[in-house]
Amino acid sequence: xxxxxxxxxxxxxxxxxxxxxxxxxxxxxxxxxxxxxxxxxxxxxxxxxxxxxxxxxxxxxxxxxxxxxxxxxxxxxxxxxxxxxxxxxxxxxxxxxxxxxxxxxxxxxxxxxxxxxxxxxxxxxxxxxxxxxxxxxxxxxx
Amino acid sequence: xxxxxxxxxxxxxxxxxxxxxxxxxxxxxxxxxxxxxxxxxxxxxxxxxxxxxxxxxxxxxxxxxxxxxxxxxxxxxxxxxxxxxxxxxxxxxxxxxxxxxxxxxxxxxxxxxxxxxxxxxxxxxxxxxxxxxxxxxxxxxx
DNA sequence: ATTATAATTGGAATAATTCTTGATTGAGAC
DNA sequence: GTCTCAATCAAGAATTATTCCAATTATAAT
Numbered sequence: 001x002x003x004x005x006x007x008x009x010x011x012x013x014x015x016x017x018x019x020x021x022x023x024x025x026x027x028x029x030x031x032x033x034x035x036x037x038x039x040x041x042x043x044x045x046x047x048x049x050x051x052x053x054x055x056x057x058x059x060x061x062x063x064x065x066x067x068x069x070x071x072x073x074x075x076x077x078x079x080x081x082x083x084x085x086x087x088x089x090x091x092x093x094x095x096x097x098x099x100x101x102x103x104x105x106x107x108x109x110x111x112x113x114x115x116x117x118x119x120x121x122x123x124x125x126x127x128x129x130x131x132x133x134x135x136x137x138x139x140x141x142x
Numbered sequence: 143x144x145x146x147x148x149x150x151x152x153x154x155x156x157x158x159x160x161x162x163x164x165x166x167x168x169x170x171x172x173x174x175x176x177x178x179x180x181x182x183x184x185x186x187x188x189x190x191x192x193x194x195x196x197x198x199x200x201x202x203x204x205x206x207x208x209x210x211x212x213x214x215x216x217x218x219x220x221x222x223x224x225x226x227x228x229x230x231x232x233x234x235x236x237x238x239x240x241x242x243x244x245x246x247x248x249x250x251x252x253x254x255x256x257x258x259x260x261x262x263x264x265x266x267x268x269x270x271x272x273x274x275x276x277x278x279x280x281x282x283x284x
Numbered sequence: 285a286t287t288a289t290a291a292t293t294g295g296a297a298t299a300a301t302t303c304t305t306g307a308t309t310g311a312g313a314c
Numbered sequence: 315g316t317c318t319c320a321a322t323c324a325a326g327a328a329t330t331a332t333t334c335c336a337a338t339t340a341t342a343a344t
Contacts, residue, residue: 060332061293064292079224085331108263108264119261120237123239124281127282130278131275131278135262135268140269168322199323201301202323202325205301224300225300227300
């Protein structure tokens, strides 16, 4: 797995509180990693990386932090089939394309001006709270 | 959980072989239940129901049957968040709306003439093999 | 400083699913 | 009909991601 994170990443300023969530040191570091590693890491991926800065952090805490961030709408949880959940700081409405060849997960945006509700025949009165669009396939080599 | 299955459902004819998969008794009964119970049952739901006809079947066999049917494109596996997988005999391209109030899962079709590839900005060369669209929300009472 | 509240930790527990192994079945050859 | 072989099935053990729990630590409020 290739990481694009530079050795000395520009520090990301993280406020003490986001959306009413107290940003403890652990939550800050977990969030920072998601900002830096855009490859949709799993909880365990985050755990391994966060230990560089917080050697005593536990996996349970990473799960707790991720859950708190998800609950407060600061990050999103992404599921592929029955694999480990992955986490993503991109809050815009978007889907994910999972390249079966490389394992890379690409964010997929809607074409401009299009929303999912425009193209689906939803049950009458349906109020959507959450959407998950996952695509799996290959990228043809040209 | 309410079942809409009548007590004496019309028997469904199931061929001996579908898509090259030998339709054993166990696979037939598992498939029959999916045809009859359109509420997207879990493996365990299927297991409990199939025992009426095959009292000696094991849960592992239900999993094996479901996997074989999925592999051969006879049914689809549907995942919601990290819950148990559910299974669905509707093979047309469609999504699922999970009503958080009732727990009911509704199939959601595309508006006529629209396909997902029309509305997404896919990575160049992407060949989609599988799509999963899951919506979660509530249905407003009018 | 004291108290109350919330967060963290490490390990145990859970639950869905998969794996393993041996028994059974069924289709075709004879 | 029965023999053979591969596929399938059954039962329980194993796995794995995740959650829970109880004890400790940190933070905030008074």
